[in-house]
Amino acid sequence: MDTGAPGQESTPFDGWVAARGPALLKLAYTLTGNAADAEDVVQEALARALPRWERISRVDNVDAYVRRMVVNAHTSWWRRFRRREAPVELVREQVVVAEAVPPDERARLWRACQRLPEAQRTAIVLRYYEQLEYAEIAELTGVREGSVRSRVSRGLSALREAMGEADE
Template identity: 50%
Template sequence: MNSTRHDEFRDYVAARGPVLLRAALQLTGDRAEAEDLLQAALAKTYLAWDRIQDRAAVDGYVRRAMVNTQISWWRRRKLDIYPTDELPDQPVDDHTRRSDLRDALGRALDRLPERQRLAVMLRYYEDMPEAEIAEALGVSVGTVKSTVSRAMAKLRDDAALEADFPNASHPRP
């Protein structure tokens, strides 16, 4: 791979890495495993970089590589798990509570006005810088900042979210 393609791949990883890491985290549920999964998928993508004609499809290629790798790892791990009469000493992660919180947050986002919801999604889910969001929405950077700020304030004060999770902390950015 020549240096131009190497630079192109490096720029892609720098730009899309945080978003892809969040996708890997959704697949694994563990930050360290997510980092390993993303690294494995990016290694596969790097090897196939010359064959990927449509650069707009690279995210899909990486995500598919992550899913395939995760399934492979899961199958391999499944063979290594043996039943036991002893319970583990470590507390079990409460996936149900995390899922309920994610659902409640999704409903709270749905209650935001469309422009605020879009700004929050682009900023925090897609990890886009404010300048890119401003360009995508056709507004100024200041408008993006104030829109995101108002949306976050509404989410913090959302009574329905508070009712679902009264003990959840609501950090202020």
């Protein structure tokens, strides 16, 4: 990956998208809840990245920068279209899930995640699906680390309650 040092060639956009596009789609899918909306969010983020790619490809962490663009695109999309948001009946199995969890429990957990407020769901997805630290999530979402911790904590409490595990 490019270090961003002056004089070095930047990473070609098409090659970067080919390599990182599937991970961006998975992130967007977990944020939006369905494949069509996830594709729209990623397309919007990449359409914004392309004209700025020469500069973006030279930042220290291109993946984090574009991941932030996807989160921002999702937030913008959600604000515009939140009234038409609808839960999905079936979750596509492309998302990596621990095999120890039975399929019916995964589906139940997914429905509970979709009922979380947007900010909590985003924080939960970035923390546990993307495996990001609280500081990274705060930077990506543009809120304080304490707010991220609060959103994750409240989201986990809501999920535990929905799953009938309030005592754990």
